[in-house]
Amino acid sequence: VDEVGKTPHVIASELPSADQRDAQALARLGKKPVLKRRFSFIAMLGFTCTVLVTWEVIPIIYVTGLTNGGTAGFAYSYLFALVGSLSIFTVLAEMASLAPTSGGQYHWTYMLAPPSCRKFFSYIMGWLVICGWQALVASSAYLSANLILTLVTMNNPEYSPTQWQGTLLYWALMALAIIVNLYPSIVLPKIQFFFLALHILGFFAFLIPMVYMSPQKATSTEVWTQFNNGGDWPTMALSVFVGLIGSVFANNGTDCAVHMAEETRGADYVIPWCVVATSVLNGILGLGTLLSMLYVTPNIEAVLDSPTGKLGFPFMQVVLDSVGSYAGATVMISIVIAMFVFAVMAFLATASRIVFAFGRDKGLPFWQTMAKVHPKTAIPNYAICVITGVACFVGIINIGSATAFNIILSIGISSLYSSYTITELLLLWRRIHGDIRKPSEMAGYTWQANELVWGPFHIPGVLGIALNAFAVCYGTIVIIFCFFPTTVNPDAAHMNWACLITAAVIFFAIAYYLIYAKKVYLGPVVEIAPYQTS
Secondary structure (H helix, E strand, C coil): CCCCCCCCHHHHHHCCHHHHHHHHHHHCCCCCCCCCCCECHHHHHHHHHHHHCHHHHHHHCHHHHHHECHHHHHHHHHHHHHHHHHHHHHHHHHHHHHCCCCCCHHHHHHHHCCCCCHHHHHHHHHHHHHHHHHHHHHHHHHHHHHHHHHHHHHHCCCCCCCHHHHHHHHHHHHHHHHHHHHCCCCHHHHHHHHHHHHHHHHHHHHHHHHHHHCCCCCCHHHHHHCCCECCCCCCHHHHHHHHHHHHHHHCCCCCHHHHCHHHECCHHHHHHHHHHHHHHHHHHHHHHHHHHHHHCCCCHHHHHCCHHHHCCCCHHHHHHHHHCCHHHHHHHHHHHHHHHHHHHHHHHHHHHHHHHHHHHCCCCCCHHHHCCCCCCCCCCHHHHHHHHHHHHHHHCCCCCCHHHHHHHHHHHHHHHHHHHHHHHHHHHHHHHCCCCECHHHHCCCCCCCCCCECCCCCCCHHHHHHHHHHHHHHHHHHHHHCCCCCCCCCCHHHCCCHHHHHHHHHHHHHHHHHHHHHHHCCCCCCCCCCCCCC
């Protein structure tokens, strides 16, 4: 039924009970089901773990944490990031249960913000989320390409990777990602079981040989008491907070499940529990990897000065020194690289669903095309191609340096954490004022589109308010420090330009809104009328 105001009895009578429940949850948000629900709980758990790849990211951010913080600062900041990220994504899970839609943050902003400004803030939020996930797609492919080239360098010290080789490899990875996302449609959900198994088993395959075979280890005193202020900041505490961003990056991206909600069975229940389970599981695995690497690296300076360390990946030298075998180290490092390659596929899927959802609500240029799905596979092919095209264009500026990586990384964190923090601040305001109803209060009530009603996953009372408030405070801290450069008084090459680039995206969104979008973007489009569930 396409006409607003008519109860879709046809959908309710033709679908099985499980599908009917999902259709009803989506109809309460004014949306028709156009994507196929292919993801189960386990498949979605594998998907979110593939995106988060926390323990695999820990070796990559080794330099960031050790430069600003040292071993002790790295360990303590990671624990802080773990608790903060869990609070952020637990509150996010509440909103995913309240409104399980691919639009995620921009749709929630429209529901939670005051009516006088909700359309404008919702529009800006949509661009922030797209910007953040586009950056993550680019950074994951960038990291994967450079990891492969650095592994080749480790095995062949005479080899010197070039810029064009990195760019070609980057494009090859994006080509693989778009093939998996487009053909055939059932591949992506099915391979998540393999990804989840490799993610968990690979953790033990990476850690056990490295810890057991390491010839020398640092003492607990060295690991837990040695700080480093490599950025020459005024205080050690400030240096630790600057280094915090690496740990934030390792625990970022769990909202990927939110944007796949319309393709997940039992989304209002499955999505929030996947978000929380992934945050806990990956956070623990990441902590194990971090502590293991800190203990098997007694001479940090030597590792940083190694051939792989100079290319930005000193962890490869740590692994090689630990196992004492090039073949063994190559296999262990290949596990990390494989998970990053798989992550590119998941990042692309997530980003494309946001573009599809925002296009469906007329928030993007050429929105008619962005909102189209393939008639047979029910996949947003045009959105996937757009994200891939932009990522390939970004690949041209790959200069093979840590500076470019840090810029892209910070853009992703600043955009996404801005979206997390703003939506959760609005949620905190609503829950303090008691504006969100319990499901029991809706009995016999005629639903309106985008009603504020708690879903099955909800932390009630004072505990929920306290957790929400802490999440907002933590998100604010992350937003502030993700714009800091790694050193005091950096030159142009080492400046963190994320603030400028993020602001440019926001200004573009505002300008486009004022010139054109405000005429067509009226918030999430109500396609069908909500209806009462039994």
